[in-house]
Amino acid sequence: MASASYTEDLSCPICLTIFADPVILPCGHSFCRECITVSLKSQHQCPQCRATVPTEENNLLTNHILKSLAEKVKENEKLKNEYRHDKEVAEWLCPEHDEKLKLFCITDQQLTCVICRDGEKHEGHRFKPIKEAAAAVTQELTTFLQQVLSDTPTIESTAKTQREEITKTKEKSHQLMTQISSKFEEMHQFLRKREEEIKNELKHKEEDDVEKMSESLNAIETALSENRELEGKVSSVLEITDPEKFLKSWTEDKTVVTAKSSFRPRGNTLKVVNTSLYLGPYESHLQFFMWKEMLQLIKPREERLTVQSNSANVTVVSQLSSGQHYWEVEVGQREYWEVGGQNSFLKFDGQNYYDSHQNKVLAFAGRPQKIGIYLNCESKELSFYDADGMTHIHTMLPGSMPVSAYFKMAINRNPRIVCWY
Structure with a gap:
């Protein structure tokens, strides 16, 4: 208006x-x-x-x-x-002085009018006509564009490499999935086979025991039947009250006389055949013995090393630079120990666990008797477990390769034992 x-x-x-x-x-x-x-x-x-x-x-x-x-x-x-449009026009007019924007303030990087140039707000600033400023900015943008254009192929190459890494990761994951499925299927087949074998063994034992007990039961039932038959005949004779008829029946029925003369009590001689059904350790320690049997399926073998050195520091194996390795160290109730790699190890001081590489206290609060150490040289990771339940304690980066398997612990009368797989 x-x-x-x-x-x-x-x-x-x-x-x-x-x-x-x-x-x-x-x-x-x-x-x-x-x-x-x-x-x-x-x-x-x-x-x-x-x-x-x-x-x-x-x-x-x-x-x-x-x-x-x-x-x-x-x-x-x-x-x-x-x-x-009025809006577009307003953009080309100074909002303060309603003058056409003809200058470019280099200091503030903004369009101004001639009145703005002489005002206090822009005192001491550098100005250029719009065409000259546009030419300078165009040159700067052209140079900048060249930098962007030269940087783009590098980024494209990096993106391509990243996509390739994603593909590799997916392919490796698929391979590991297949490998895991294969290994578990191998264990499943072993367990299913052993399950059938143990069940068949139990079935055969059952059949043998039942056959023996059935034979005993037949003998017992035969003796019982004979006794009941003899009991009936003798009872019939005893029911005769006339003496002459009684004696006549007794003397004429030779089966009763024969049975009486040959009768021998068998109640104390017939014995119950007890079951001998017993599966040995599979009955009480099935899982444990299956685990032991499955060790035959697992390629790594336990190599038990008893260390009698009087030195607190022991390096068991040196120069581990490739492959995957697992070993266990019995720490028992010792109040101080260090296990892992020579330069990166897990430490226990009687109260807390420490990551020696980062020198920080860990949150783990258990008290393992045996520490499992897994070294993956490919990913350069050193992981620690409570070996009795395979509970994960901590994973660290060993830093430099190769790694030397190492432990240090308080000396006591119990030998230090290392199991290498």
């Missing part, structure tokens, strides 16, 4: 457009020179207030203030027509 009113104030009352060479009449009203000249030819009055304009006023005075303002408005209108 303010902009519209401002434009109206700078419009000629006759042609209703922005003043073109405005002139001022004695009454104070202003008009375009051409518009008022034509109007005064027909009537010697001001078109607005009807005040008489003397005919001798042939030379109309230019209204310089209106002329200057009108020219600025026309310039703004020209910008509006050029960029179509």
Whole structure:
């Protein structure tokens, strides 16, 4: 609204457009020179207030203030027509002075108008005309673009390498998945086979025992049947109350007489056959013995080393620089020990565990009797476990390769034992 009113104030009352060479009449009203000249030819009055304009006023005075303002408005209108939108026009006008932005402040790196240049805000700053500044910036951007263009192939190469590493990781993961599945399937096959063998062994033992017990039961049931038959016959004879008939029946029935003469009590001689069903260690220590048997399936073999040295420091194996290695050290109840590599080891001082490489206290709170150490030379990782349950304690980077297997512990009467796999 303010902009519209401002434009109206700078419009000629006759042609209703922005003043073109405005002139001022004695009454104070202003008009375009051409518009008022034509109007005064027909009537010697001001078109607005009807005040008489003397005919001798042939030379109309230019209204310089209106002329200057009108020219600025026309310039703004020209910008509006050029960029179509008020917002775009405003971007090319100084927000403080409403002047066209013609300079570039090198110090502040921003467009300014000529009034800004002389203001306090930009005092002591360096300025360039927009075309010169644009040429300088264009040169800088061209140089910068060349740097970007030269850097892009390197980044593309790095991206390609990274993609290749991702592919390698996926391929290696797939290989390891296949390897793990194969190893577990091998163990599953071994366990399933041993399960069937042990079950068959149990079945055979069951069949043998049941056969022996069935034979015993048949003998017992035969003796029971014979006793009950004899009991019936003797009971029948005893039921005869007449003496003559009784004796006659007794003497005539020779089976009872024969049975009586040959009868031998068998109640104490017939014995129950007890089961001998027993699977030995598979009955009480099945998992343990399966683990022992599975050691035949696992290629690494335990090499038990008993160290009797009086020295607290012992290097067991030196120069481990390739492959994967695992060994265990019995630490027992010792109040101080160091196990691992010669330059990177796990330390226990009776209360806390330490990473010697980073010299920091670990959060592990258990009290293992045996420490397992796994060295992967490919990934350069040294891992420690509670060997009894294979609980992970800590993993560290040994730093330099090769690694020497090493331990140090308080000397006591118990020998120090190292198991190498």
